[in-house]
Amino acid sequence: MPTASTLSEENGSDKTGSVAPEGVNSTIDSLDRVRVDSSGQRLTTNQGVPVADNQNSLKYGVRGPALLEDFILREKITHFDHERIPERIVHARGSGAHGFFEAYEPLTQYTKAAPFKEAGKITPVFVRFSTVAGERGSKDTARDVRGFAVKFYTDEGNWDLVGNNMPVFFIQDAMKFPDLVHAVKPEPHNAMPQAGSAHDTFWDFVSLMPESTHMLMWVMSDRAIPRSFATMQGFGVHTFRLVNEAGDSVFVKFHWSPKYGTHSLVWDEAVKISGADPDFHRRDLWERIESGAFPEYELGVQIFTEDQAEQFSFDILDSTKIIPEELIPVQPVGRMVLNRNPDNFFAETEQVAFCTAHVVPGIDFSNDPLLAGRIHSYVDTQISRLGGPNFHEIPINSPIAPVHNNQRDGMHRQAIHRGRVSYEPNSLAGGCPFQAGAAQGFVSVSASIQAKEEQGKVRAKPEKFADHYTQARLFFESQSPVEQDHIANAFRFELSKLTVPAIRERTVAMLRNASEALARKVAMGLGMEPLPEALPLALPNPAQPEVTKSPALSLLARPGDGSLTGRKVAILVAPGVEGEAVATAQAALLEQGVVARLVGPRIGRMPTASGDVIDADASMENEPGFLFDALILPDGQEAVAALAQDGHTMEFIKDQFRHCKTILALGASRQLLVKAGLPVSMDKSQAQGGTGLILAEAGDAGAAIAAFIEAMAMHRHFGREMDPPLL
Amino acid sequence: MPALNDKDACELLDADHIAVKHLFVDYARLAFAAASPPAPALLGKKAAAPAADRAAIAMKICDELTVHAQIEEEIFYPALQQALPDAADLLQEAQAEHQEAKEMIARLRDMGAPDAAMDSLVAELNRAIEHHVKEERDELFPKARASGLDLVPLGLQLRERQQELEAETAPAT
Numbered sequence: 001m002p003t004a005s006t007l008s009e010e011n012g013s014d015k016t017g018s019v020a021p022e023g024v025n026s027t028i029d030s031l032d033r034v035r036v037d038s039s040g041q042r043l044t045t046n047q048g049v050p051v052a053d054n055q056n057s058l059k060y061g062v063r064g065p066a067l068l069e070d071f072i073l074r075e076k077i078t079h080f081d082h083e084r085i086p087e088r089i090v091h092a093r094g095s096g097a098h099g100f101f102e103a104y105e106p107l108t109q110y111t112k113a114a115p116f117k118e119a120g121k122i123t124p125v126f127v128r129f130s131t132v133a134g135e136r137g138s139k140d141t142a143r144d145v146r147g148f149a150v151k152f153y154t155d156e157g158n159w160d161l162v163g164n165n166m167p168v169f170f171i172q173d174a175m176k177f178p179d180l181v182h183a184v185k186p187e188p189h190n191a192m193p194q195a196g197s198a199h200d201t202f203w204d205f206v207s208l209m210p211e212s213t214h215m216l217m218w219v220m221s222d223r224a225i226p227r228s229f230a231t232m233q234g235f236g237v238h239t240f241r242l243v244n245e246a247g248d249s250v251f252v253k254f255h256w257s258p259k260y261g262t263h264s265l266v267w268d269e270a271v272k273i274s275g276a277d278p279d280f281h282r283r284d285l286w287e288r289i290e291s292g293a294f295p296e297y298e299l300g301v302q303i304f305t306e307d308q309a310e311q312f313s314f315d316i317l318d319s320t321k322i323i324p325e326e327l328i329p330v331q332p333v334g335r336m337v338l339n340r341n342p343d344n345f346f347a348e349t350e351q352v353a354f355c356t357a358h359v360v361p362g363i364d365f366s367n368d369p370l371l372a373g374r375i376h377s378y379v380d381t382q383i384s385r386l387g388g389p390n391f392h393e394i395p396i397n398s399p400i401a402p403v404h405n406n407q408r409d410g411m412h413r414q415a416i417h418r419g420r421v422s423y424e425p426n427s428l429a430g431g432c433p434f435q436a437g438a439a440q441g442f443v444s445v446s447a448s449i450q451a452k453e454e455q456g457k458v459r460a461k462p463e464k465f466a467d468h469y470t471q472a473r474l475f476f477e478s479q480s481p482v483e484q485d486h487i488a489n490a491f492r493f494e495l496s497k498l499t500v501p502a503i504r505e506r507t508v509a510m511l512r513n514a515s516e517a518l519a520r521k522v523a524m525g526l527g528m529e530p531l532p533e534a535l536p537l538a539l540p541n542p543a544q545p546e547v548t549k550s551p552a553l554s555l556l557a558r559p560g561d562g563s564l565t566g567r568k569v570a571i572l573v574a575p576g577v578e579g580e581a582v583a584t585a586q587a588a589l590l591e592q593g594v595v596a597r598l599v600g601p602r603i604g605r606m607p608t609a610s611g612d613v614i615d616a617d618a619s620m621e622n623e624p625g626f627l628f629d630a631l632i633l634p635d636g637q638e639a640v641a642a643l644a645q646d647g648h649t650m651e652f653i654k655d656q657f658r659h660c661k662t663i664l665a666l667g668a669s670r671q672l673l674v675k676a677g678l679p680v681s682m683d684k685s686q687a688q689g690g691t692g693l694i695l696a697e698a699g700d701a702g703a704a705i706a707a708f709i710e711a712m713a714m715h716r717h718f719g720r721e722m723d724p725p726l727l
Numbered sequence: 728m729p730a731l732n733d734k735d736a737c738e739l740l741d742a743d744h745i746a747v748k749h750l751f752v753d754y755a756r757l758a759f760a761a762a763s764p765p766a767p768a769l770l771g772k773k774a775a776a777p778a779a780d781r782a783a784i785a786m787k788i789c790d791e792l793t794v795h796a797q798i799e800e801e802i803f804y805p806a807l808q809q810a811l812p813d814a815a816d817l818l819q820e821a822q823a824e825h826q827e828a829k830e831m832i833a834r835l836r837d838m839g840a841p842d843a844a845m846d847s848l849v850a851e852l853n854r855a856i857e858h859h860v861k862e863e864r865d866e867l868f869p870k871a872r873a874s875g876l877d878l879v880p881l882g883l884q885l886r887e888r889q890q891e892l893e894a895e896t897a898p899a900t
Contacts, residue, residue, distance in 0.1 A: 480755040481853040517854065549843075556756055557763030680734050684742040690749035714756075719749025723861065726745070 005418040020418055023432075025403050027393055027415050034395045035343065045075055085350070086385050087136040090181055091147045093195070094130030095140075095229065095282040096349035097289055099338035101125050101152060101299070107333055110250055110303060111242035113362030114154035116333065124153045126396060127338060128352055129229040129285070133184045134195025139274035140281035141265060142195035143224045143490065148234030148256060149354040150336070151397075158399045160358040161254055162378065166223055167235035169319040170212040172465055174373015179205060198497035207506040210468040210535060213514050214320050217475045220490035221483060222264035222555060227629075228284045230295035230566060231263040233558070238371040239316045241364040241445055242303065249445045251309055251316060251366060252301050253323055255330050259296040261560025263715050267490065268725070269659045272626040280627070284566070286341055293566040293593055295338045300330035313543035314471065315464040319370040321471050325552040348396045353382040364445045369461075387411055404433035467542035472514035474545060478553040482718040488518055489723065492525035505532045513537065562713050565593035569712075570628040572649065572669075573600045573616050576638025579608030581666050581701035585632055588705045594712075596632075599623055601646050609636045625652035626659060630712050632705075635667030635698055643672060650676045658725045660692065660716040664708040667698030679726050685719060692717030735878035736803060737868045739885050743795045744860045747788060751853040754784045758846040781841040785849055789832045792856065794892045796825045798885050807867070810876040817867055824859045828852065 012018035020026075026033075043051045051072055058070035066073070088094075101123045107116035115123040130147035131140065146165040151158055170180050182188075183205035184197050193199050197219070206212040218224070226232035234256030243249045265273070273280045288295055302323055304316075314321040342348035355378035356371060365371055382391045388411030391397055406422045421429035435441065476484065491511070495504045504526060511519040512534035523531050551557050569589055571582055582598070589596040600606065600616030608614055625631065631652065634640070643649040653676035656663050665673055673693070685691045692711050696704030711717070720726065734742060757780055804818050831852045838845045871878065 480759055481850055481857070482752060482755065484854070485857070549847075551759050551762035554759050554763075556759035559760070679738070679741075681738045681742040681745055683734075684746040685749045688746055688749055690746075690753060717749075717752075719752040720745060722745065722748070722864070724865075 005420075009418075023402075023404075025415065028398050028400055028403060030400075031343075031395050034347075045072060046079065047075075085387070088385060089381065090132050091128075091130040091149075092136040093134045093138050093140070094128045094147065094349060095285050096126060096128040096342050096345075096352060097285060097295070097338040098340035098342065099125050099127060099294070099336055101150075101334055101336045103334040104332060107242075107301075108244060110244055110252075111362040112245045113159070113242070113360055114156045115152055115159070116362070123155075124400065125336060126151045126153075126348070126352060127336075128349060128354065129281070131195060133197065137278075138195035139278040141225060141270040141273045141278075143197060143219065143267070143270070143494075144195065145219060145224065146226060146229070146232060148232070150234075150256075151352065151354060151358075152360075153400045154360050155401055156360045156362075157401045158358050158397075159360045159363060160354045160356065161236055162354045162356045162374070163234050163236045163254065163256070165226065165232040165234055166215065166218040167237060167253070167255075167322045168215050168218060168471075169237060169370060170206065170215045171209065171370065172211050172318055172320055172461065173369045174377065175369075176209070177370075177373060177377070180209075198494040200498050200500050200503060203495065203498055203503045203507055204500070207503055207510055210510055210513070210538065211320050211465070213468050213510055214472040214475060216491075217472050217487060217514070220487045220494070221475075221479065222266070222486050223262075224490075225265040225267060225270040226281070227263040227265050228260075228288070228295075228566065229281055230285065230288055231258050231260050231560070233257055233262055234297065237319055238368040239309075239366040241366060242301075243362050243364050243443075243445055247443065247445075249364065249447075251304050251306065253328075255300040255302070256297040256336070257300060257330075257558065257560075259298065259335075259561055260563060260565055261715070262555050262558035263560075264555060266659050266716070266721075267486070267493065269626045269655070272624070272655065276624050277627055285338075287595075288566045289338060289341050291566075291595070295566075297336045298332050299334045299336060300332050302328040302330055304328050313464075313545050314467065315462050317366055317368045317462070318465050319368055320465075320468070324474070324547045324550045326547045326550055351386065351391075351394045352396045353378075353386060353391045353394070355379045355382065359442070361440075361442045367447070390414065406433075463539065464543065466539035468538060469513040470542050470545050474548060474550060475553055476515045476518055477548060478550045480554050480556050482721065483554060483556075484518070485721075485723060488521040488525065491518075491522040495522065495526055504528065506535070508532055509535045559715075563593060564589075564629075564709065564712055567594045567629040567712065568627070569594055569596045569630045569632060570599045570618075570623070570625065570652070571596055571632040572620070572634055572643055572652065573598045573606065573614060574634075574636075574639040574642035575606040576636045576642065577606070577608050577614065578635035578639070578667065578698075579610055579612050579614055581635055581705075582608075582614060582632075584701050585664075585705050585708075588702075588709065592709055594629075594709075597623065597628075599628075599652075601642060601648070609638065620646065620648035620652055624648070625655040628656070628661070630662040630708070631656040631664070632708065633663070633665045633669035633672055635669060635701075637668050640668045640672060643669070644675055653678075654727050657693075657720070657727050660718050660721050662692045662694070662708060662711040662714070662717065664694045664696065664704055666696050666701060666704060670695055677727055682720065682726075690717065690719045692720070734882050734886075736806075736881040736885055737871055737878055739882045739889075740795070740799065740803065741864065741868070743791065744864070747791050747795070747856065748860075750784055750788045750791065751849070751856075754781060754788070754849050755853075757781045757784070758841070758849070761841075762843070762846070778841050781845070785835055785838075785841065785845060788849070788852070789835055790893075790896050792828060792832060792852075794889055794896065796828065797892060798888045800825065802881070802885050802888060806876060806881055807871055807874070810874045811870055814867065814870055817862070817870075821859065821863065821867065824855065824862075828855055828859070831855065 009019055043054055045051060057073045058067045060067060101115055103116050103119060103121045105119050128149045131142050131144040133144055134142050148163045148165050150161045184202045186192050186194055187199060187201050206216060236254030239251050239253060241249045242252045309316045356374040357379050383389055390410045390412050393414040406424055408422050419429055425431060495507060498504050508519050508523050508528060509532040511522060519531060571585055586596045597618050598614060598616045599618045599620055601620060603616050603619050605613050605615050649672060653672060657678060682691060686693055694704055694707050694711060807814055808818060831848060835848055
């Protein structure tokens with residue numbers, strides 16, 4: 001072979017193997033090559049030496065000193081001491097899953113990218129969802145952007161679509177990224193608050209950066225507290241390019257839409273969940289996948305030409321702007337299903353390295369200056385986090401496409417490259433690996449740069465970047481009244497936490513440019529009177545927007561398939577419960593893909609009214625009401641009496657009621673609602689049928705449960721939401 | 728929940744507030760579903776709610792608010808005016824807000840089939856009513872409750888007038 005390493009390579013052994021197969025890089029084999037299963041195996045050191053005693057260190061006499069020569073103890077302790085790696089500076093808190101992407105139809109008209117080559121083509125993916133600000137062990141339900149990063153293991157290399165669950169960002173230029181992150185992270189003197197933006201430095205920064213106004217609308221909306229990773233959208237954020245075989249390119253924005261609808265928590269609920277279950281989203285993702293209720297998303301693209309982009313009232317290179325769907329519709333091009341949990345959190349979810357620089361032939365960048373910075377930053381940070389330039393060889397990161405180049409050495413190198421040649425061109429290795437050429441290899445789009453004066457080196461922005469408010473207004477105006485309330489309340493909450501009044505005022509002054517109604521409402525909630533003067537506009541006369549309302553931006557426009565798959569219902573139980581109705585409810589809910597848990601004053605077996613036995617699998621103390629999507633209160637006088645004397649029951653009902661969830665009270669349990677303090681003024685709304693409270697007479701469980709399931713499909717019943725809350 | 732006639736004046740009026748909020752929420756749900764982008768291909772066709780439902784809800788909102796405003800103006804506000812001389816400003820503001828709402832209601836009643844204009848106007852009315860409700864709940868009701876005014880017979884009086892007016896506005900069957 002021309003690449004032969006040594007004359008002696010045919011002298012094989014168990015360790016060396018023999019001669020390498022020609023043209024193969026074995027490090028790209030599936031993860032099976034590194035999976036470890038220890039069933040039936042003895043304990044060894046890292047060197048494979050069997051360990052006789054894993055209980056006692058080596059000592060000079062049973063009461064004597066431990067000995068330095070104890071290599072078994074020292075190896076164990078030393079490895080333990082070095083188990084941690086630096087956490088990501090942002091997106092430290094994450095959860096991952098394996099799955100696949102399936103193309104609907106060939107997209108070859110626009111792109112030669114491997115995943116879109118033919119209908120039904122399957123590409124393996126690994127996805128990592130994350131919060132941004134919190135540290136690795138922080139709560140899942142913080143108010144925050146969620147990372148939505150997808151690694152496509154394509155036939156032509158790895159493509160990372162490193163997105164978020166919001167289509168815009170706080171800043172326009174990567175130059176401001178460290179400032180933004182320093183501002184939102186825990187404050188440097190006291191490291192508080194953890195996983196929260198409600199503090200002075202964040203609002204100080206954003207209120208001095210009016211370009212953040214649009215993103216603030218998204219982050220203060222319910223989008224920032226998703227119900228589940230399976231019920232949030234994803235976006236590529238930046239404008240990218242699709243490039244076809246002929247080398248023609250169009251611009252593209254990527255959208256992921258969840259099959260199960262876009263649904264969120266409410267703030268009071270998110271706060272409570274973070275105490276009772278900080279792993280709420282991680283657990284939800286894990287349980288959905290383990291139970292076969294696979295999260296699924298449709299990939300959509302907004303495709304437009306450079307000429308179209310020229311006409312828009314905004315700049316498509318500006319990451320603080322969306323392209324309204326009314327202007328460029330989103331075309332569905334495929335779906336992604338997450339169907340396998342990682343075997344090992346550290347090896348996969350922690351060590352996975354997403355980089356915006358990872359694109360494949362057929363995908364290319366735009367000149368978005370934030371994207372430019374990200375193309376550098378992600379690779380750079382992995383080198384530090386994963387200990388060197390060979391992080392691409394960590395099994396979760398290695399592509400399934402062949403890898404051959406002359407990059408060599410570095411910390412933790414896995415590959416054993418044969419031969420003398422680590423350069424190109426060469427003759428000694430027959431010219432291999434040879435460059436793929438324009439026909440097969442990645443070719444950057446030759447975006448034309450006109451020889452105009454303004455194309456010289458500048459540190460400046462295009463004029464349209466200075467329109468900071470038009471799209472913030474568009475977002476706010478496109479929300480339903482309930483969503484607008486939630487945005488105003490979120491601003492009120494965050495700003496109420498500040499210790500510097502001037503920052504509050506500056507923020508309200510900024511909001512006045514986006515929505516006078518919102519600014520007034522926020523100011524009212526802060527006892528701020530009179531309103532501060534609106535901030536001066538950077539661009540006094542921005543271009544007329546193409547649309548002033550885009551209903552597609554409301555969560556209400558995205559109910560998904562309306563199914564209840566993956567939702568959780570609590571059925572309260574206690575000794576003496578009417579067992580048949582409980583069984584009927586459980587069966588009906590299971591059929592809908594809903595997890596119904598029996599929650600009692602304690603866990604364990606208890607007698608039913610008819611003398612059977614049921615088994616409570618959670619207690620109210622352990623699994624409080626706000627962890628469930630809906631509630632069924634059981635019939636049975638004795639059970640109701642037992643629940644009525646337990647204060648947890650009232651909290652359970654109160655939270656379910658306040659968070660506008662569907663509640664079914666069977667027979668005698670109606671009195672629990674009264675005891676919990678449901679206001680008498682609910683009755684008129686109840687008579688109109690809109691409160692999501694279902695009061696069933698004894699013995700009518702079947703019909704009541706059907707009505708309950710129907711009401712659950714509405715997600716929430718905000719008709720009972722008042723500010724401040726009724727209960 | 729106890730029966731309807733147990734409510735005092737504030738509770739009765741608050742029942743209206745919650746009931747109309749529910750109607751606004753229902754309206755918005757239908758309006759956004761109608762205006763939403765086509766459902767993703769994998770979800771199949773979504774069942775479109777009939778536009779007539781939206782118009783019917785809008786008219787119900789108008790009817791409910793008209794009766795609500797009238798009983799407040801005829802009975803509740805005068806009673807408070809007497810019992811709470813220092814609430815004059817609040818009551819004046821409340822009446823002005825009623826006037827504003829009535830104008831929007833009149834415009835809504837003149838609209839035909841539900842469209843984007845109706846959606847916007849209903850949303851605008853929603854925000855105006857919400858503001859009004861918040862002031863009543865946060866400021867006026869606590870004053871009324873603290874005033875020593877007997878709210879139970881006042882509630883009864885409101886209810887009787889409400890039923891009368893509802894009978895008048897009920898569509899002939």
